[in-house]
Amino acid sequence: MLTKTKIYLSSPHMGGSERKFVADAFDTNWVAPLGPNVDGFENDLKNYLGNEKYVAALSSGTAAIHLALELLNVSKGDEVLCQSFTFSASANPILYLGATPIFIDSEADTWNMCPELLEIAIKDRLEKNNKPKAIIAVHLYGMPYKANEINAIAKKYDIPVVEDSAEALGSTYFDKLCGTLSDIGILSFNGNKIITTSGGGALITSSRALKDKAVFLSTQARDNAPHYEHSSVGYNYRMSNVLAGIGRGQMEVLDERVCARRKNYNFYKTNLSKYKNIEFLEEPQGFFSNRWITCIKTDSYALREKLRLALLQDDIESRPLWKPMHMQPVFNGYLHFTNGISEDLFEKGLCLPSGSNLSEGDLNRVLNIITKTLIYDK
Numbered sequence: 370m371l372t373k374t375k376i377y378l379s380s381p382h383m384g385g386s387e388r389k390f391v392a393d394a395f396d397t398n399w400v401a402p403l404g405p406n407v408d409g410f411e412n413d414l415k416n417y418l419g420n421e422k423y424v425a426a427l428s429s430g431t432a433a434i435h436l437a438l439e440l441l442n443v444s445k446g447d448e449v450l451c452q453s454f455t456f457s458a459s460a461n462p463i464l465y466l467g468a469t470p471i472f473i474d475s476e477a478d479t480w481n482m483c484p485e486l487l488e489i490a491i492k493d494r495l496e497k498n499n500k501p502k503a504i505i506a507v508h509l510y511g512m513p514y515k516a517n518e519i520n521a522i523a524k525k526y527d528i529p530v531v532e533d534s535a536e537a538l539g540s541t542y543f544d545k546l547c548g549t550l551s552d553i554g555i556l557s558f559n560g561n562k563i564i565t566t567s568g569g570g571a572l573i574t575s576s577r578a579l580k581d582k583a584v585f586l587s588t589q590a591r592d593n594a595p596h597y598e599h600s601s602v603g604y605n606y607r608m609s610n611v612l613a614g615i616g617r618g619q620m621e622v623l624d625e626r627v628c629a630r631r632k633n634y635n636f637y638k639t640n641l642s643k644y645k646n647i648e649f650l651e652e653p654q655g656f657f658s659n660r661w662i663t664c665i666k667t668d669s670y671a672l673r674e675k676l677r678l679a680l681l682q683d684d685i686e687s688r689p690l691w692k693p694m695h696m697q698p699v700f701n702g703y704l705h706f707t708n709g710i711s712e713d714l715f716e717k718g719l720c721l722p723s724g725s726n727l728s729e730g731d732l733n734r735v736l737n738i739i740t741k742t743l744i745y746d747k
């Protein structure tokens with residue numbers, strides 16, 4: 370019997386030259402959280418993102434968000450406004466610092482932070498004499514958030530923005546790359562992201578001093594002395610030189626990966642948009658998504674579950690959209706400004722297999738299951 374292989378939501382996709390860079394690390398014995406691959410990977414990212422930017426390679430995207438908040442002097446008791454519709458890693462670092470998250474719902478055009486709700490929340494906090502210390506906005510599933518609107522509000526009230534671009538490397542907003550649109554951007558190179566170092570992240574800033582401070586904090590905050598001298602709390606958050614080697618290889622194929630993911634989206638959309646009970650998230654004018662994950666919104670929880678379970682039956686991984694942070698038990702009791710949009714997406718939305726390594730056969734297998742389920746559903 371021919372056994373079918375499992376189809377994953379988003380799995381690592383090596384380009385070929387990763388092994389060479391990793392072998393270099395072994396050959397030169399730079400098996401450490403510093404070395405030529407770390408410098409090289411940072412340089413590759415800098416060249417890609419624009420030379421006015423500075424990049425610190427770190428151990429994860431979560432570490433990058435933690436350091437970003439620390440660089441913005443977020444500390445105990447401060448309030449931080451955070452997109453509710455996201456992965457928990459966007460919000461957890463707020464708690465690491467003893468600060469208080471306040472969650473902001475999404476708008477319908479991009480599924481990301483709603484600018485109107487953001488301003489309502491800021492006004493509310495100012496009335497209570499609690500000026501928020503930072504805003505964390507997220508380009509979810511690769512779709513840029515409305516950066517002009519968010520940045521204008523942030524500027525009006527003088528609150529810095531941390532741009533969670535973990536899912537959006539390669540996406541652009543009016544021709545500017547995601548990760549470079551705000552005060553501090555972050556990237557993730559986790560195994561499921563558009564490119565990977567198996568685990569890793571980066572912090573992006575326009576300030577050389579901030580980059581240097583991020584590297585200082587990520588390497589245990591050692592002061593300049595012959596012995597180990599510390600006047601601030603440090604972290605062990607630097608990227609390994611072995612893993613940075615994987616990143617250098619992955620940077621060579623980033624553009625191809627974006628093309629492949631966008632092709633997946635177009636395949637699903639072309640073949641499924643005739644069904645009235647399925648919706649896709651279109652790109653607004655000027656928005657370019659890397660289409661990290663193709664998401665659909667069905668017209669009911671029942672249909673979403675039918676599709677998910679039918680796919681699972683055929684050993685195909687799919688997943689409900691992110692459960693909003695304001696609904697998560699761990700964030701129970703924190704203030705939130707909501708409009709029903711993220712709750713509706715969580716109820717009816719499904720992430721489809723979206724890896725850049727899916728074959729035409731894989732995509733057709735997924736499509737067949739979905740089509741059969743939709744026809745049977747009528």
Ligand SMILES: *Cc1c(COP(=O)(O)O)cnc(C)c1O
Pocket residue numbers: 428429430431432455456458459507509533535536556557558559568569570
């Ligand atoms: C993956 C991800 C992160 C965290 O990145 P890690 O490298 O896994 O720590 C943060 N935010 C979002 C939106 C993510 O998808």
